[in-house]
Every structure is written in structure tokens, then in C-alpha cells.
Amino acid sequence: MNERAPRTGAEEATDGREFTRLDAFLALCLTRFREFYRESEVVFWSFAFPIMLSVGLGIAFRNRPAETLPVAVVAGPQAARLSEVLGRAPLLTAKVMDADMAARALALGRVALVVAPRPDQGVEYRLDPSRSESAIARARADDALQRAAGRHDPVPSAVVEVREPGGRYIDFLIPGIVGMNIMSGGMWGVGFNLVDMRIKRLLKRLVAAPMRRPDFLAANLAMRLVFMVIEVSFVLGFGHLAFGVPLRGSLPAVFAVGALGALCFGGLGLLVGSRARRMETVTGLMNVVMMPMFVLSGIFFSADRFPQVLQPLIRILPLTALNDAMRAVVLEGMRLSALSAPIAVLVLWTVLSFGIGLWLFRWA
Amino acid sequence: MHLSPQPPRDPSPSPSSVVVRDLHKTYGTVEAVRGLSFDVAPGECFGLLGPNGAGKTTTIEILEGLLAPTAGEVIVLGRRWGHDDQAIRERMGVCLQQTVLSEKLQVDETVELFRRFHRRGRAPEAVIRQVELTEKASARVGTLSGGQKQRLAVACALVGDPELLFLDEPTTGLDPQSRRQVWDIVNAFKAGGRTVLLTTHYMDEAERLCDRVAIVDHGRIIAEGSPRHLMTSLGGEHVVEIAVRDDGSGPLPPSAMEGLPGVRAAHAEAGRIVLTVAEPHVAVPAVLEKVRAGGWALSGLSTRHASLEDVFVSLTGRHLRDE
Numbered sequence: 243m244n245e246r247a248p249r250t251g252a253e254e255a256t257d258g259r260e261f262t263r264l265d266a267f268l269a270l271c272l273t274r275f276r277e278f279y280r281e282s283e284v285v286f287w288s289f290a291f292p293i294m295l296s297v298g299l300g301i302a303f304r305n306r307p308a309e310t311l312p313v314a315v316v317a318g319p320q321a322a323r324l325s326e327v328l329g330r331a332p333l334l335t336a337k338v339m340d341a342d343m344a345a346r347a348l349a350l351g352r353v354a355l356v357v358a359p360r361p362d363q364g365v366e367y368r369l370d371p372s373r374s375e376s377a378i379a380r381a382r383a384d385d386a387l388q389r390a391a392g393r394h395d396p397v398p399s400a401v402v403e404v405r406e407p408g409g410r411y412i413d414f415l416i417p418g419i420v421g422m423n424i425m426s427g428g429m430w431g432v433g434f435n436l437v438d439m440r441i442k443r444l445l446k447r448l449v450a451a452p453m454r455r456p457d458f459l460a461a462n463l464a465m466r467l468v469f470m471v472i473e474v475s476f477v478l479g480f481g482h483l484a485f486g487v488p489l490r491g492s493l494p495a496v497f498a499v500g501a502l503g504a505l506c507f508g509g510l511g512l513l514v515g516s517r518a519r520r521m522e523t524v525t526g527l528m529n530v531v532m533m534p535m536f537v538l539s540g541i542f543f544s545a546d547r548f549p550q551v552l553q554p555l556i557r558i559l560p561l562t563a564l565n566d567a568m569r570a571v572v573l574e575g576m577r578l579s580a581l582s583a584p585i586a587v588l589v590l591w592t593v594l595s596f597g598i599g600l601w602l603f604r605w606a
Numbered sequence: 607m608h609l610s611p612q613p614p615r616d617p618s619p620s621p622s623s624v625v626v627r628d629l630h631k632t633y634g635t636v637e638a639v640r641g642l643s644f645d646v647a648p649g650e651c652f653g654l655l656g657p658n659g660a661g662k663t664t665t666i667e668i669l670e671g672l673l674a675p676t677a678g679e680v681i682v683l684g685r686r687w688g689h690d691d692q693a694i695r696e697r698m699g700v701c702l703q704q705t706v707l708s709e710k711l712q713v714d715e716t717v718e719l720f721r722r723f724h725r726r727g728r729a730p731e732a733v734i735r736q737v738e739l740t741e742k743a744s745a746r747v748g749t750l751s752g753g754q755k756q757r758l759a760v761a762c763a764l765v766g767d768p769e770l771l772f773l774d775e776p777t778t779g780l781d782p783q784s785r786r787q788v789w790d791i792v793n794a795f796k797a798g799g800r801t802v803l804l805t806t807h808y809m810d811e812a813e814r815l816c817d818r819v820a821i822v823d824h825g826r827i828i829a830e831g832s833p834r835h836l837m838t839s840l841g842g843e844h845v846v847e848i849a850v851r852d853d854g855s856g857p858l859p860p861s862a863m864e865g866l867p868g869v870r871a872a873h874a875e876a877g878r879i880v881l882t883v884a885e886p887h888v889a890v891p892a893v894l895e896k897v898r899a900g901g902w903a904l905s906g907l908s909t910r911h912a913s914l915e916d917v918f919v920s921l922t923g924r925h926l927r928d929e
Contacts, residue, residue, distance in 0.1 A: 256767055257729035261722050269722040273711065280710040280746075442706035447759075450670050450702065451723040452695035452766070606672055 266453060270461035271468075278431070278469060288427060288469070292419045292477050296412070299542065300485055303411040308333055311354040311379040314344040320359040324387070328357065331386030334379065344368075354379035407486045408573055416481035417572045418541040421565040423473050424500060425535065428507025429528050431466055433515035437524040440515075446606040455605070463508050470504040471497055478572065490575030498578060499571055502588045503564040509595030510560070516602035535561035563587035621684055623648050623770050623801040624669060629678035631664050631825075638664040640825035642678075646818075648769075651792070651802040653816035655809070655914060657924075661825040662805035663703055666774050669803065670700050683770055696724060699763030703774040707758060709748030713739055716747055717761050724766035737761045737791055753784025760791055771795055773804040777811060789814055809914040821918060828921050837912040840920055841870030842884035845913075848893060849878045849906035858902050866892040871920065882912065882920070 278284055313336045315325045321338045328336035336357075339347065347353045348368060354375045356368040365387060369376035407413055439445045449455060474496065481487035489496070514531060518524040538552075539545060539561035548556060556562050563584035570576040570584075578585065624646040631639040639661040646652040654662045667673045668680060671687040671694065680687065685694050707716055717730040734743050737757040742750060750758065756776065763771060773792065777785040792815055796802055806812055812819050813833045821829040821836070829836055837843055850858045860872040860879050868889030871882040883889040886909050897904050919925060 255728065256726050257721075257732070259721075259726075261725055266722050269719050273708070273715070273719050276715065277708055277710045443702055443704065444706060444708065446672060447700070447702055447705045447707070447762075450672055450695070450700040451720055451762075452692050452725075453723045454692075 263454060263457065267457045267461055270453075270458055271465055274461055274465040275468070278465065284430075287430070288423065288473050289476055292423050292473075293480055296416060296419055296477070296481060297484070299415055300412040303415075305410050309375070310335060311375055311382070312337065312352065313379055313383055314339050314347050314353040314356045316341050316344050316356060316358040318359045320363075324357060324359060324365065327386055327390045328383055331382060334382050334386065355383060357383060407488050408490075410485075412481065412485045413487050413573060414544070414569070415542065416477065416485070416487045417568040418565050420474050420477050420500070420572075421503065421539070421561055421568050422536070422541045423477060424470060424503040424564060425507045425532060425561050427469060427473060428466060428504055428509075429511045429514065429532060431469065432462055432508045432511030433513075433528060434511070434524055435462070436512065436515035437518045437521065440519060440604075440606070441521070443606075449605045459512070459600075463505065466504045466508045467501055470500045474500045487572075489572055491571035491577075495571045495576075495578055496568070499564070499567045499581075499585075502585065502592070503560075503568075506560050506564070506588045506592040506595070509592050509599055512603065513595045513599035516599045517604055535559050538562065540565045557583075558587060560588055560591040563591075621648075622646060622681075623650070623683060624652075624803060625679070625681040626665075626669070627679040629665065629668065629680065630676045631661070631668060631673065632676045638825055639668075639675075642820075642822070642825070642827055644820050644827065644830065646801060646803055648801050649796075649799045650817045651796050651804070651815050653812045653819045654803075654805040654822050655807070655812045655816075655819050655918075656805075656822035657807055660822040662807075662822055663774055665822070666772055666803065666805050670698070670772050671695070696766065697768055698770045698772065699766055699768035701759050701763045701771070701773045701776055703778070705759055707747050707755070707762070709746065711747055712744050713747060713750070713758055714743040716758060717765050720762040721765045727766045728764065730761075730765055733761045733765045736764070736794065738787060751784075753780050753787065756780060756784065756788060757791070760788060764791075764795065768800070770801045770803070773802065775805055775807070777806075777808065785811070809918075812914055819914065821914070821921065823918075823922055829917060833914055836914060836917045840882045840912050840916060842868075842882045843912050844883045844886045844889075844909060845911070845916055846881040846883050846886060846889060846893065846907070846909045847878050848881070848897070848904065850897065850902040851905040858897070858900070862896060862900065863893060866896060868892065875919075878906070880916075882916070 310333045313328055313334055315321050315328065315336050315338045317338050317340045325336040325338050328334050337353075341358070344353070344356045344358075345368075348356050348370070351373075354369070354373065358366040358368060360366055367380050367383070369380055371377065436445070448458060478487070478489060478496070482489060510531060514527040515524055518527065538548065538556050539559050541561070545553075545556050545562055545565075567581045567584040567588070570581055571578075622645040624644075626645070627643050629639055629642040630637070642661075642665060644652070654665060656662055664673065668675050669682055671682070671691055682694050683697050687694070711719070714730060714734060717734055721727050721730050731740075731743070734740055737760055739754060739757055739761065742754060747755065747758065760773075760776065763773075771792075776792070777788050780788065789811070792802060792804070796815075802815070804815065816833060818830070818832055819836060820827045829839070831839070848858075858879060860874045863869055863872040863879060863881055866889065868883050868885045869881050869892070870884060873880055881889065881893065890907075890909070894904070915925065
């Protein structure tokens with residue numbers, strides 16, 4: 243048959259399939275999913291980047307075992323005895339040196355403390371009070387010398403070692419990375435993507451087809467939720483397997499908080515991408531929205547470190563609310579009912595951003 | 607607005623596929639479209655021909671329901687935009703000027719997506735075969751050439767089995783072979799008795815595809831009719847161009863040629879004289895005699911059929927691609 247011929251008969255005019263609105267919606271979802279996983283940059287930022295960040299920061303800020311501290315003993319009649327006592331003490335090493343050398347070693351940070359015998363059988367501790375290891379070395383050295391001299395402690399004490407996960411930096415970090423990922427996913431996946439499609443006139447082409455406009459936006463959001471479940475599972479799963487980060491709350495609670503975050507940042511993405519017709523405009527707007535939250539919202543360190551006057555502002559930011567809620571569920575096992583404040587903040591942002599975003603939105 | 611499917615001013619028994627009455631579109635202070643009116647009959651291929659900035663794209667996007675007119679009436683497939691837009695979109699196909707389809711999708715996935723927007727339609731494989739992309743069916747859109755991308759865009763417009771096809775500059779920027787492929791697709795669609803409305807600034811495209819053409823300039827229709835009719839309206843269907851050597855006898859004025867037997871009009875252009883003639887076998891000997899008698903030395907002579915370009919030049923004094 244000649245390929246250029248028109249439809250030759252009635253049987254070829256239609257393919258016999260009849261599609262509903264749901265078929266079109268599912269086709270849009272599938273399209274979004276394909277565009278997502280075939281975009282290598284998106285896969286990098288969604289999966290590889292959070293893992294690299296967790297590993298890098300997790301190693302840099304890992305909890306270290308207590309460090310053995312070097313101490314200098316100034317040469318003199320008692321030096322050998324003092325050095326021997328200090329050398330036997332836990333987590334100290336002692337070395338005898340003359341007064342000048344000891345002073346220089348302290349100044350250069352080679353020793354944490356200088357112990358100088360005094361003529362009255364006592365000792366003098368020389369240290370830089372601004373160095374925390376000097377204060378620790380002084381406490382250890384003093385303890386060892388006093389006990390060796392026969393000190394009796396009036397209060398009996400014992401040490402029990404607790405090594406439960408949950409309080410380490412990596413435990414704090416992983417839920418923050420999850421929150422950051424949900425924010426970036428919403429802003430880039432919805433906001434940037436819409437502007438990209440507008441610039442390429444693909445939005446215009448879609449609305450020229452009998453595609454229902456609300457279904458297109460709904461498919462984008464539905465796929466954000468799907469990607470959120472994958473991304474959150476991936477980062478939390480990695481944190482658990484690689485670092486033993488606990489999951490104390492229920493998975494449904496984790497995904498409920500994640501879904502609220504994904505909708506909230508999807509709405510903010512819609513808002514920043516509602517009108518922009520240039521890449522520079524939308525990336526600029528996204529930076530304006532995201533940069534303050536990167537710093538203030540407690541991804542890498544607690545938002546409590548900022549001054550009290552800033553706290554009301556910080557608490558109203560959507561990423562702060564998301565990070566607080568995610569940490570409360572992951573690390574403390576809290577129920578959603580106990581998280582009404584951050585949930586209210588997220589709902590408020592979601593409603594506001596969708597309301598304004600849909601009102602401003604332009605297809606062409 | 608009333609819901610009557612028929613325009614009240616057009617009581618013809620065969621309803622037009624497209625009716626446009628006194629269409630205006632203003633952007634701020636710029637009047638892009640200033641009172642266009644035309645009809646497109648079912649089964650007809652109608653072309654809006656004009657230079658860039660004439661208002662062609664604005665007009666076709668209003669007809670496609672993508673822009674709202676400032677004033678005027680538009681009826682597409684018996685309906686007005688704003689009531690049941692979905693019903694119009696189900697029955698029309700659209701190919702925008704330079705759409706970039708999603709680069710990460712495959713050709714067949716893209717056509718299937720557009721198929722699923724329509725309740726009923728053609729099999730994507732059949733449409734892909736028709737636009738000669740079968741070998742590229744599982745290639746990513748991002749790897750296609752410009753001509754292949756344009757044929758894919760046409761496939762997306764055809765897959766809903768439309769009665770009415772809108773094409774906005776379908777071959778702009780394409781190589782000659784790709785242009786011919788797009789023309790073949792459009793002609794096959796027309797052969798199925800369907801309606802086409804296209805814009806172009808290519809004369810040859812309008813002459814090849816269109817049953818009727820409206821020449822648009824500065825937002826107005828300055829001439830309308832079949833390509834043949836428009837070319838005949840020049841007074842002749844042939845064009846004779848002559849050039850003379852500059853050997854001191856002075857330039858040859860176009861007025862010298864007016865009134866010669868068979869010559870309908872004459873004007874100077876880029877150092878040559880362009881004559882519109884009805885009968886070349888009468889006109890050419892007379893022209894040669896005139897040149898010889900005046901002492902000029904002929905350095906070039908050519909004859910050709912008149913084109914829409916000649917119509918445009920005679921109407922506006924400008925070439926279509928002069929911008």
C-alpha cells in the first residue's frame with residue numbers, strides 16, 4: 243500500500259479505541275513519570291545528591307571517641323613521679339620537658355596542658371582557657387593526681403555507657419535532607435518544569451488538544467506525590483542502612499507529612515512558575531524562595547540557633563514546619579495529632595500558594 | 607451570546623467549517639488584526655498568505671481558541687469558543703508554529719499521548735506510518751531532525767482524526783525535501799474530504815496546497831480568491847523580465863513598455879523591467895522591437911508564469927519577504 247495515500251477505507255479511520263477522561267489523566271501521569279526518570283540531571287539531584295550530602299556531612303561531623311590528650315611536665319625533682327602518675331591515667335600521655343620547651347609546646351598546640359611542680363609539693367596547671375581540650379586535660383590530670391595522693395570521693399559513682407542512635411548529627415541531618423529534597427522537588431519539578439513547557443509552547447500545544455487543563459495540573463501533582471514516596475523511602479532507607487538512623491514513627495505518618503510537604507512546595511512551584519516566560523525569571527524567583535529556607539529552616543543545623551527575635555519568622559517558613567514535623571515523626575515517633583502547629587503552617591502555605599498560583603497562571 | 611450552531615448572517619445550506627466576521631485583535635496600542643472576514647467551506651484548503659507580522663498567527667490562534675479576540679465573531683465547526691470548547695477541540699487538529707515536543711519521550715509515546723486526549727481517533731502506528739516516521743517510532747523526540755519533528759507535530763494533529771486541521775507556517779525553516787513531505791501529508795488529508803486552514807509566507811506552498819487564499823497585510827485582507835484567480839487578476843498569467851546593458855543609452859523606463867500589445871503592466875525592479883503579459887507570443891516580439899528601436903542592448907530576457915508573489919508585489923509594492 244502506498245504510505246502517502248489517505249485513509250483508504252472506513253475501517254482505518256478510527257482505531258476502535260474509546261478513551262475517557264481518566265485515560266487521558268493516566269497518560270499525562272505516565273508522560274510525567276517518563277520525563278522524570280529519563281532526565282539524568284533530575285535523577286542526580288533527587289537521589290545521588292542527597293546521598294552524597296549525607297555521606298559527606300555524616301563523615302565530617304561524626305561523633306568521635308574521646309581523644310587522648312598530650313600533657314607536658316616541667317622538668318624538676320618531682321617530674322618523674324608526676325609523669326608516671328599522669329601516664330597511667332586514662333586518656334592522657336605525659337612527657338617531661340624543660341620550662342621553655344613546655345611553654346612553646348603549649349603555645350603551638352602540641353600539648354593541651356603544662357603541669358609544673360611547685361616547691362610546696364603542689365602543682366601548677368598552665369593552659370589556654372579558650373581551648374576546650376585544655377580544660378578537659380586539666381580535669382583529667384587533676385583527678386589522677388588527687389586520687390594518686392589518696393583523695394577519697396564522698397559520693398560513690400558509676401558510669402553506664404549509652405550508645406542509642408537518635409542523638410547523633412547524622413540522625414538530625416537525614417530528616418533535614420528529606421525536607422530539602424521535597425522542597426527542591428516541588429520547586430523544580432512543578433515550577434521550573436511549567437516555565438520550560440511554556441517557553442517551548444508545549445503548554446499551548448496541550449491546551450489546543452482536547453486535554454482538560456485541571457487534569458494536566460492534577461497529573462503533575464499526583465506524580466510529585468509518587469516521586470516524593472520514592473525519594474523519601476530512598477533517603478530514609480539509605481540513612482537507616484548506612485548510618486543506622488532510626489525510624490521511630492509510622493511509615494504512614496512519614497508519608498502523610500511528606501505528602502503535605504510535596505503539595506505545599508508543588509503549590510509554591512506553581513506560584514513561581516505561574517507567569518514567568520524566561521528561565522532567568524523563574525530560577526531567580528526560585529532562589530529568592532529557597533535560599534532563606536536553606537539557611538534558616540534547620541536542614542543542616544537546628545533553627546533554634548538563630549536569635550529569639552527571628553524565631554517567629556523562622557517558624558512560619560514552610561520548610562521549617564516540614565523539617566520539624568519530619569524530625570518529630572522519624573526521630574521521636576510522634577503522631578500527627580501532636581504536630582498540629584507545623585501541619586497548620588504547611589496547610590496554610592498550600593492553600594495560599596495554590597489559590598494565588600492558579601489565579602495568576604497563564605498557559606500561553 | 608446565543609447557542610444557535612448556525613451564524614445568523616450565513617443561511618447557506620452547507621455550513622462553513624470556519625466563519626470569521628470583522629475580527630479585531632489589539633495588543634495594547636498595536637492593532638495586530640484589523641477587521642478580517644472570511645469563510646472556509648468544508649473540504650476546502652484555505653490559506654492566509656502574508657509577510658511576517660501581518661497578523662496571520664494571531665488570527666489562526668484566535669480560531670484555535672488559544673487567544674480571545676478583541677472584537678468580531680468566530681465560528682468554528684458550527685460553534686463559538688467559550689461554550690463547549692472540548693467539543694470543538696475533539697474535532698480539530700492543531701499544528702502550532704514551532705512547537706517543541708517533549709524531548710525525552712519517544713515518537714510513538716508522543717503520538718499515543720495525543721491520541722488519548724481524544725475520545726476517538728486513528729491508530730498511532732497508522733499516523734506514524736503516514737508521516738513516514740515508522741523507522742523512528744521508538745526514537746527519542748530530541749534526536750529527530752527539524753523536518754522529522756515537524757512531521758511528528760503534524761502526526762499529533764492528525765491522530766485525533768480531525769475534520770478541520772490548522773497549520774501555522776507548517777514548513778518554515780524546513781529543507782526542500784521535508785517541505786514536500788509535509789505537503790504530501792496535507793494533500794492526503796485534503797483528499798479525504800477534510801478542511802485545512804493554514805498560514806504561510808511561502809508563495810509556492812500556497813499555490814500547491816490552497817484552493818483559496820487570502821492575502822493578509824497589516825492585519826487586513828487585501829485580496830482573496832483561488833491562486834489562479836488572483837494571478838489572473840494581475841491582467842495576465844505570465845511575467846516577462848528584461849534587462850538592458852548600461853552602455854550610455856540611458857536606463858530603460860518601464861513606461862516605455864506600457865501600451866505595447868499584450869503588455870498589461872510594467873514596473874522596474876532591481877535594475878530589470880518586470881512586465882505582466884497576457885500572451886507572451888504577442889508581447890515578446892513587440893518588446894524586443896521596442897528595445898531595438900530605442901537603441902538599447904538587451905542583456906537578459908526571461909519568461910515565467912505569474913506567482914502569488916507577483917500578486918503581492920503588485921498590491922503592496924513590496925516583496926513578501928521584505929521585512
